[in-house]
Amino acid sequence: MIKYHPNSELLLQYVQGALPASISVAIAAHLELCAHCAEHTDTLEQQCAHSAFADEQIEASELAYEQSHNEDALGDEYAAMLADITADDLRDDFSIASSKELRFGDKTITLPRALSHIGMGRFMQAGKLARSRLELDEGSMRTSLLYIAPGGTIPEHTHTGFELTLLLDGSFSDEQGTYEPGDFMWLDHRHQHTPYTEHGCLCLAVVNSALHFNKGLSKLLNPIGELIY
Numbered sequence: 001m002i003k004y005h006p007n008s009e010l011l012l013q014y015v016q017g018a019l020p021a022s023i024s025v026a027i028a029a030h031l032e033l034c035a036h037c038a039e040h041t042d043t044l045e046q047q048c049a050h051s052a053f054a055d056e057q058i059e060a061s062e063l064a065y066e067q068s069h070n071e072d073a074l075g076d077e078y079a080a081m082l083a084d085i086t087a088d089d090l091r092d093d094f095s096i097a098s099s100k101e102l103r104f105g106d107k108t109i110t111l112p113r114a115l116s117h118i119g120m121g122r123f124m125q126a127g128k129l130a131r132s133r134l135e136l137d138e139g140s141m142r143t144s145l146l147y148i149a150p151g152g153t154i155p156e157h158t159h160t161g162f163e164l165t166l167l168l169d170g171s172f173s174d175e176q177g178t179y180e181p182g183d184f185m186w187l188d189h190r191h192q193h194t195p196y197t198e199h200g201c202l203c204l205a206v207v208n209s210a211l212h213f214n215k216g217l218s219k220l221l222n223p224i225g226e227l228i229y
């Protein structure tokens with residue numbers, strides 16, 4: 001069962017279209033894996049549509065008053081226009097049919113549809129880590145697919161900014177627990193951890209600054225830090 005979810009505030013901002021593309025994509029991918037959040041997001045979408053409709057009605061009424069027109073007629077027009085724009089049946093007609101598949105050795109992983117239309121760089125590798133950058137072009141905010149081969153670990157680190165991790169396949173553990181596909185973790189400078197995977201895992205990671213390694217020779221760990229950021 002998925003234990004870690006985006007919080008309500010983040011889901012609301014997602015529905016309102018107020019988030020950077022990198023974070024929106026991670027949430028959309030989580031929604032494909034988590035029926036609970038998908039349902040909650042549907043409810044939020046309906047609430048937002050209703051409040052937008054109410055705003056439009058108020059504007060329409062004011063406009064109608066100013067122009068001395070019939071308020072109801074103008075309201076109906078707006079309602080019809082909004083109904084067209086927010087028509088639900090359009091969604092199914094334009095869903096993305098194909099999903100990207102990744103192959104690691106003899107393992108094939110199907111990516112969430114939310115990622116299928118985003119360009120990806122080729123995988124760069126350092127030890128048991130491999131990273132492909134997603135072409136979202138959001139400056140210091142970088143989104144990557146991170147594959148950790150069985151037995152791989154990321155040395156203990158904390159974050160100068162934030163680190164959003166969505167586990168897509170396999171499992172990994174850190175000091176806080178064990179994660180499974182769909183788990184959505186948002187960490188910042190208050191957290192430090194040492195992720196480890198026994199059987200290998202694939203994550204979607206969004207970070208906005210370099211990792212800070214707590215132990216060892218940071219120079220030796222730089223290639224790992226650069227790979228992840």
Ligand SMILES: [Zn+2]
Binds near residue numbers: 004
């Ligand atoms: Zn969820």
